[in-house]
Amino acid sequence: MTKSQGQFKLNMDGLLEVLAGSLYANPSVGLRELIQNAHDSCTRFVVEAKPENYGPRIEIEIEANTLTVHDNGSGLTYEELETYLTTIGRSYTRELRSHLELFEPEAGQELIGQFGFGFLSAFMLANEVVVETKSWQPDSEALRLMAGGGDSFTVEAGNREKRGTTIILNVRAEASFLTEAKILSQKIRQFANFLPIPIYLNGQTQPENEMKAPWKHIDQEYALRHFIEREFQMPPPLAIIPLQDHIEIVSHGDTIETPLQGFLFIPDSTITSIREYGDLHVYIRGMFITDTEQELLPPWAKFVRGLVESPFLHPTASRESVRRDENFTLVRQALGKQLSAAMHQIQQQKPQLWQRIVRGHADVMTGWAVQDDEFFNQVANILTFRTSQGEMTLPDYLKLTDGKLYYVTHEIKSLQEKVLAEGNSYPVIEAVWFAVRPFLAKFAEEHQEELELIPLDEEPTKLFKEATSNEFIDLLAASERLGIPVKVAAFEPSQIPALMIHPKDAEKWQDVHIAIENDELDPAISGLVSSFMGTRPKQEGDQGTLFLNASCPFVIQLSDPNISERNQQIAIDLLYQIARLFSGKTMTASMATDAFSSLTSAIGELIE
Amino acid sequence: MSDEEGKLEERYRLLWWNWDDHFNTDPDRAIAMIEEAIGIAKTLEEPYWEMEARHWLAQVLVLKKRDFTKGLPLTVQSATEARHPMYKDWTTRICLYQDLIAAYIGVDALTHAEAIEVALDRMQAEAPPSSQCFHCLFGERTSFELNRGNLNAAKLVGQTYLSNANTDYHHSYAQIHLMYIAFLEDDWAAVLRHAEAAEKVSRPHHVNNLVKALVWQAVAHLKLGDIEKGHSLFLQSEAERELCGVTFGMQYWTGRVMYYEFSGDLDAAITARQTHLNTIAGLGALREEAEAWLDLCRLQKQQGDIHLETLEQTRTAIERLQTKGGLPGRLEQLLH
Numbered sequence: 001m002t003k004s005q006g007q008f009k010l011n012m013d014g015l016l017e018v019l020a021g022s023l024y025a026n027p028s029v030g031l032r033e034l035i036q037n038a039h040d041s042c043t044r045f046v047v048e049a050k051p052e053n054y055g056p057r058i059e060i061e062i063e064a065n066t067l068t069v070h071d072n073g074s075g076l077t078y079e080e081l082e083t084y085l086t087t088i089g090r091s092y093t094r095e096l097r098s099h100l101e102l103f104e105p106e107a108g109q110e111l112i113g114q115f116g117f118g119f120l121s122a123f124m125l126a127n128e129v130v131v132e133t134k135s136w137q138p139d140s141e142a143l144r145l146m147a148g149g150g151d152s153f154t155v156e157a158g159n160r161e162k163r164g165t166t167i168i169l170n171v172r173a174e175a176s177f178l179t180e181a182k183i184l185s186q187k188i189r190q191f192a193n194f195l196p197i198p199i200y201l202n203g204q205t206q207p208e209n210e211m212k213a214p215w216k217h218i219d220q221e222y223a224l225r226h227f228i229e230r231e232f233q234m235p236p237p238l239a240i241i242p243l244q245d246h247i248e249i250v251s252h253g254d255t256i257e258t259p260l261q262g263f264l265f266i267p268d269s270t271i272t273s274i275r276e277y278g279d280l281h282v283y284i285r286g287m288f289i290t291d292t293e294q295e296l297l298p299p300w301a302k303f304v305r306g307l308v309e310s311p312f313l314h315p316t317a318s319r320e321s322v323r324r325d326e327n328f329t330l331v332r333q334a335l336g337k338q339l340s341a342a343m344h345q346i347q348q349q350k351p352q353l354w355q356r357i358v359r360g361h362a363d364v365m366t367g368w369a370v371q372d373d374e375f376f377n378q379v380a381n382i383l384t385f386r387t388s389q390g391e392m393t394l395p396d397y398l399k400l401t402d403g404k405l406y407y408v409t410h411e412i413k414s415l416q417e418k419v420l421a422e423g424n425s426y427p428v429i430e431a432v433w434f435a436v437r438p439f440l441a442k443f444a445e446e447h448q449e450e451l452e453l454i455p456l457d458e459e460p461t462k463l464f465k466e467a468t469s470n471e472f473i474d475l476l477a478a479s480e481r482l483g484i485p486v487k488v489a490a491f492e493p494s495q496i497p498a499l500m501i502h503p504k505d506a507e508k509w510q511d512v513h514i515a516i517e518n519d520e521l522d523p524a525i526s527g528l529v530s531s532f533m534g535t536r537p538k539q540e541g542d543q544g545t546l547f548l549n550a551s552c553p554f555v556i557q558l559s560d561p562n563i564s565e566r567n568q569q570i571a572i573d574l575l576y577q578i579a580r581l582f583s584g585k586t587m588t589a590s591m592a593t594d595a596f597s598s599l600t601s602a603i604g605e606l607i608e
Numbered sequence: 609m610s611d612e613e614g615k616l617e618e619r620y621r622l623l624w625w626n627w628d629d630h631f632n633t634d635p636d637r638a639i640a641m642i643e644e645a646i647g648i649a650k651t652l653e654e655p656y657w658e659m660e661a662r663h664w665l666a667q668v669l670v671l672k673k674r675d676f677t678k679g680l681p682l683t684v685q686s687a688t689e690a691r692h693p694m695y696k697d698w699t700t701r702i703c704l705y706q707d708l709i710a711a712y713i714g715v716d717a718l719t720h721a722e723a724i725e726v727a728l729d730r731m732q733a734e735a736p737p738s739s740q741c742f743h744c745l746f747g748e749r750t751s752f753e754l755n756r757g758n759l760n761a762a763k764l765v766g767q768t769y770l771s772n773a774n775t776d777y778h779h780s781y782a783q784i785h786l787m788y789i790a791f792l793e794d795d796w797a798a799v800l801r802h803a804e805a806a807e808k809v810s811r812p813h814h815v816n817n818l819v820k821a822l823v824w825q826a827v828a829h830l831k832l833g834d835i836e837k838g839h840s841l842f843l844q845s846e847a848e849r850e851l852c853g854v855t856f857g858m859q860y861w862t863g864r865v866m867y868y869e870f871s872g873d874l875d876a877a878i879t880a881r882q883t884h885l886n887t888i889a890g891l892g893a894l895r896e897e898a899e900a901w902l903d904l905c906r907l908q909k910q911q912g913d914i915h916l917e918t919l920e921q922t923r924t925a926i927e928r929l930q931t932k933g934g935l936p937g938r939l940e941q942l943l944h
Contacts, residue, residue, distance in 0.1 A: 271622055367637070410647045434623070434644035438636065508685040515688045524730035525687045525705050527723030528712055532684045 024318050027175040030121040031184075032191040032319075034069045034167055035060075035199065036287055037119065041073025041165055042197050048074060049136050058199045060188065062179045065171045067125065072164040075135040081145055081155060085119055085131070123147075125178065126169035132158050133165040194286040194309070213286075213309065215242050215263055224263055231281070232305060237265040238357050241342040243308065246334035258327075258334045264297075264306035264342075269360035276302035276364055282322055283309040290321050296328065298336040300368035300375035303361035308335070340378050347382040355391055358384045366435035370442055380443055385436065387427035394443055400427055404452045405440050406463070407431040416499060416583055420463050421456070423493035428456060458504045464489035467550030475548070475559045478568040484576050485545045494551040497558075500579035502544040507585055509542045544583065546576050570602045577602075613652060620648045620657060627664065632815045634853045635672040639665065656698065662686045663700055666707035672816070674855045676715045676892030683708040702741045705731060709748050714857075716895040717755035719931040724752055743769070743778045750785045755895070757933065763789050779809040780817045787824055788859050791866075800828035816854045819845050823863040830870035842867055855887055858896050865903065878907045898925035898935055905942050914942065 024030070035058060042056035059070040076085060122129045131145040144158035160166065177183050181202060188199050188208040198207035217223035224240050246258040262283070270276055278301050281291040286309070297304060310331055314323040322328060347354040358365065365383060369376040384391040389400075397405070406421065407429040421428040431437040437455075444453040454462040467490045469476060479486035491499070512533060515521050521529055548555050558571055577595045623645040630638040642665045649658035662682065669679035687708040690701045709727050712720045728749050735741040746769035753762035766789060770782035783806035790798035806821035822845030829838035861884035868877035881904045888897060901922035905914045926935045 271619075371634070371637075409643065410651065432644065432647060434637075434640035437643075438640055505681070505685065508689070512685060512688045515691055520691050521688065522691055522705070524727045524734075525708055527726055528708055528720065529684050529688055531712075531720060531723055532680065536681075 024121055024124055025320055027124045027172075028178060028187050029318070029320060030123075030125040030175070031067075031178060031187055032288065033119070033121040035188070035192050035195070037167075038069055038071035038073065038165070039192070039195055039197050039287075041071050041075070043073070045072075045074035045136055045163075056197045058197055059203075060184065060199060060201050062181065062184060062202065065176065065179060067169045067171050067178060067184075068166060069169075070164065070166045072162065075140065075163050075165055076131075076133045076143070077135040077137060077140055078143060078155065080135070081131075081133070081143060085145070122167065122169060124172075125175045126171055128170050130168040131165065132160045132168070134158070134160045134163050136163045191288045192286075193288075194283060196286065213261065215261060224265075228265055231307075232265075234267055234305075237267050238360060239266045239342075239346060239353060241265065241306075241339065243306075243335070243338055246338065248330075248334070248337075256330060258330050259310055259312050260331065260334055260338075261309040262307040264304050264335070264339055266304055266357055266361070270303045270364040277305045278302040279305055281307040282313065283307065284313050284315055284319075284322075285311050287319075289313075289315055289319055293322060295324070296322065296332055296335065298332060298339075298372075298375070300372040301336070301339055302368060303357075303364045304339060343379070344382065354382070355384055358391075363433055363435060366433070366439040370435055370438045376439075376442060380446070383439075386430040388421050388430075389427035392427065394440075397427060397429070398451075400425070403450045404454055404462075405429065405444060406454045406456050407437065407440060408456045409437060410457065416460075419493065419496060420460060420491065420499070423491065423496070424463055425492075426463070460499075460501055461489065461547070464491045464547065466490070472548065472550065472555075472559045474561055474565070475555075475568055475572070478565045479546070479572050481565075482569045482572060484572060485543070486548060486572065486576075487545055488548045488550050488555075490550040491547070492551065494549065494553070496549055497552045497554045498546055498548050498575040498579045500544045500576070500583040500585075501547055502583065502585055503542065506542050506544060513542070544580065544585070546572075546579055548572075548575070566605075570605055573598050574602050616648045616652055620645050620652070620654075623648075624661075630853075631668060631672055632813075632852055632854055635668050635855075636853070638668050639673070642668065655694070656700075659686060659689065659695070659698075659704065660700055663703050663707060666704075666711070670707060670711045670714060672854045674714060674857055674888060674891055674893060676711055677890065679707075680711040680715060680892060683711045699739065699741070702731060702735055702739075703744075706741065706744055706748060710751075713748065713752050713755050714893055714896070716929060716931075717752050718757070718895060718933050719929060721752075721756050721931075728752065743772060743774060746772060747778065747781050747785075750782070754785060754789060759789055759792055763793075776809045777814060780806055780814045783809065784817050784820055784859065787821070788862075791824070791827075791862075796828050796831045799824055800832065803828060815848055815852045816856070819849045819852055819856070820860050820863060822848060823860060823867060827863050827866045827870060830867065838867070838870070855891070856884075857888070857893065858884075858899065861887075861900070862903075865907070869907075874907065874911050878904065878911065881907055894925070894928055898922070898929055901925045902935060902938055902942075905939065909942055919943075 038058045042058070045051065046054060046056070055072075057072055059068075061068045061070075128146070128148045131147075132142070133145075134140055134142040142158035142160040143155055144160075145153055145155045147153035171179055178187065185201055185208050188201065189210075192199055193209045194211070194213045195209055196211055198211060199209045200206075201208050214220070214223035214227040220242060221240065224242070225236055228234055228237055228240070241264040243260045243262045243264065246260050248256045248258070250256055267277065278294060278297050278299070279291075280293045280296050282289040282293045282296065293308075296308060297306075308331065312327045312331055314325060314327060315321070316323055343354075343357075346357065362383075365379060369379050369383070381395050382393055384393050385397070387397060394405070404426075406426055409431050429436070429440065431440060440453055444451045456463070467488045469488050472488045476486055476488065512529065516526075516530055516533060550556070558568060577598050580591070580595060623641045627638045627641040627645070630641070642661050645661040646658055646665065649655075649661055663686065666679055666683045666686065669675045669682065673679070683704070686704045689695075690698075690704045695701045705727065709724055709731075712724055717724060728745065731741070732745050732749070735745055746765060750762055750766040750769050753759075753765055763786070766782055766785045769778065770786060773779040773782050783802045787799055787802035787806060790796075790802055803821045803824040806817055807825065810818035810821055822841050826838045826840075826842035826845060829835075829841060861880060864880045865877045865884075868874070868880055881900060885897065885900050885904065888900070901918065904918050905922050908914045908918055922939060926932055926939065929935070
């Protein structure tokens with residue numbers, strides 16, 4: 001075959017069907033495009049005609065199934081209708097903005113349109129569209145364009161007297177919800193609330209849109225709270241962080257300025273994996289793009305919501321989401337930095353508010369800090385943790401414990417742990433919520449050389465100090481002959497003579513021993529369980545070890561060689577039984593019976 | 609119920625609903641969530657809730673982390689506790705027993721073969737065919753036969769497991785087992801067929817099996833001569849592995865080693881096996897460790913000589929096994 005060159009062709013009917021039917025996810029987007037065209041028409045009139053007294057306005061009317069959008073903007077000439085409105089992919093606004101960027105950049109920022117697809121969206125709302133227009137340019141004629149889908153349209157002389165454009169749509173059944181005044185009003189507010197041009201519905205005297213973003217109000221705080229309650233349907237947030245243009249120094253003398261407006265807010269609470277946020281409403285040049293943007297905030301910011309307005313962001317062609325490009329990354333970085341700075345400021349200047357924030361979001365904050373090193377570095381020193389002595393940051397905590405992190409993975413309710421912790425004046429961290437322990441582990445890893453992580457549930461003896469056994473040698477021998485496993489250590493408070501310490505899961509292992517001894521296991525698994533217990537390394541003290549307190553005056557007195565061994569044994573037995581009860585471990589009926597029989601016999605000997 | 613108890617109950621429910629989202633992607637997070645739930649159940653004195661959470665903790669430790677030093681004691685304790693009359697008609701009781709079996713299969717199926725077989729027989733007789741346990745038990749039985757080297761039995765049970773499978777989960781595991789059995793039988797067309805089928809049913813939830821399915825497709829394509837496709841599938845498996853936080857065992861690592869061997873990169877194959885050994889070191893997978901050391905000997909021999917340290921480690925690993933099976937003989941063969 002000989003080599004040949006060809007050119008792609010367009011099937012207009014097919015293309016129109018695809019663009020009008022599939023470019024946008026929702027027919028109501030068609031309304032947004034019509035409002036935006038009307039807005040740009042008014043802006044264009046200001047830029048091109050430079051009128052002295054001009055009150056731009058957009059009016060929307062519904063009557064039965066007819067939706068009409070009027071503007072008093074620049075209108076269109078026959079050439080403009082041909083060249084721009086009816087040429088898909090060619091946008092007068094885009095070309096005008098490019099021109100203005102050179103001469104009047106601020107005026108260019110006001111324009112929204114970009115792609116030249118917007119008019120197509122009218123066919124999502126209606127099968128037939130009529131455009132009545134009259135240009136501002138001298139001697140322009142009124143024109144009427146009629147299009148009924150497909151690739152053809154007709155233009156004829158119109159009878160519009162005033163400058164501007166009117167679009168008349170005979171609304172399709174699938175878009176008929178927009179002919180409900182209440183829904184239409186909602187949609188106008190959703191899409192165009194911050195547009196500076198008033199939009200009137202059905203001849204009302206008050207515009208539907210507020211025309212001013214809440215962060216531009218004099219009482220910004222009040223306006224934002226009210227806005228969040230209404231638009232995000234949320235109770236008042238804990239904190240609101242207004243956004244501002246972000247200037248980043250990238251190298252010596254070079255900066256990147258990211259234009260940024262809007263606000264972030266921290267709701268009252270989140271729950272990891274379950275009720276996380278991290279979503280933003282996004283506006284570009286005052287026009288609504290999306291209220292479900294999940295990737296613009298840094299991934300760790302799942303305790304934050306907000307609204308961002310930035311002309312730096314680029315919409316996709318359907319303008320229902322934002323393009324993931326270099327500018328997207330810059331805006332995300334800017335948001336991350338402003339949020340971090342705000343968190344640090346709150347922690348420094350409003351500690352009580354910071355505590356409420358951390359309490360409400362502890363789960364998500366600690367969870368994401370474990371997962372994300374960048375966030376961890378930001379919050380490692382400012383997150384507060386519940387301890388037996390109140391909430392505190394880890395650096396403050398460590399000042400009290402000489403570089404040791406004591407924690408328990410349950411609420412500190414066992415009297416024994418409380419006594420141990422308080423006796424040593426060490427606060428104990430409640431690592432009840434699941435992310436706390438991995439967070440502490442990460443924190444300890446980062447400070448490898450200075451820090452020790454001590455799980456008191458598993459290693460309470462870490463609060464003990466070594467004691468020389470020499471002076472207690474007789475006492476230990478007496479205990480051994482009594483069959484009670486006893487060790488000596490020094491611990492605070494010194495008033496406590498003894499504590500019963502069980503290794504982790506001691507009760508469960510006791511239960512396994514009992515099940516095997518009493519032949520209670522299900523035959524299906526008895527072989528496997530017995531096999532395990534047969535090879536399990538012998539654990540010291542599954543039944544618990546009694547630690548005598550070498551700092552306790554009573555224990556010192558008891559170790560006096562002048563006391564008879566029998567009396568020492570009676571005393572140790574009493575301490576043993578009390579310590580068992582005191583340890584917070586469940587006792588079986590036979591253990592309780594043994595305890596009481598030991599107690600009564602010891603008391604009996606004392607009475608004698 | 610007090611407000612505080614109500615909040616804890618709600619919290620337990622939320623954790624319960626959500627922890628399995630992290631099983632394959634971030635099992636440490638899942639473990640932390642389950643451990644918190646166990647603490648809540650203890651505080652609320654809800655033994656069923658505690659046992660339920662302990663079952664899922666065992667699942668993550670044994671199946672996702674392959675940490676038998678922590679998983680096995682937990683399953684022993686839970687299975688023992690389940691003997692109490694209050695759990696008699698509680699369906700999760702069988703799951704707790706299964707966890708124990710799964711843990712022992714992972715530790716050393718051959719040494720404990722007799723006890724595992726008794727457990728499987730009794731439980732298969734007990735589990736109603738309409739229950740999920742019924743399917744899980746076929747999965748365990750396939751894994752058991754495979755791990756103790758009964759290929760014919762493994763294939764037969766694996767096929768039954770597959771034909772009965774009622775969820776993507778079971779389909780996925782059945783195909784992965786049959787894929788590995790086909791590899792051991794040197795039937796590469798079957799390896800590819802099962803790996804492709806496993807890929808289909810493993811997306812999107814069973815990413816651990818997806819990684820295995822892709823790596824074995826890669827190996828099979830290399831073996832069957834489609835080099836380009838093999839490399840492409842290997843890259844896909846690498847991309848999926850990035851998203852997967854589980855600790856992989858013999859089925860994955862052997863696939864990876866074979867991929868490098870068939871690519872002619874013996875250094876990479878040796879590194880892969882060493883990584884496998886580092887990954888499972890100290891986790892209590894005794895037979896897998898011995899097999900992996902032995903395979904490292906094989907690879908090093910292909911390269912020249914078996915390193916002295918490798919040989920010592922292999923002997924120690926074999927020595928630790930109560931029932932050594934054919935391992936000492938295979939080592940001797942390599943040495944001569």
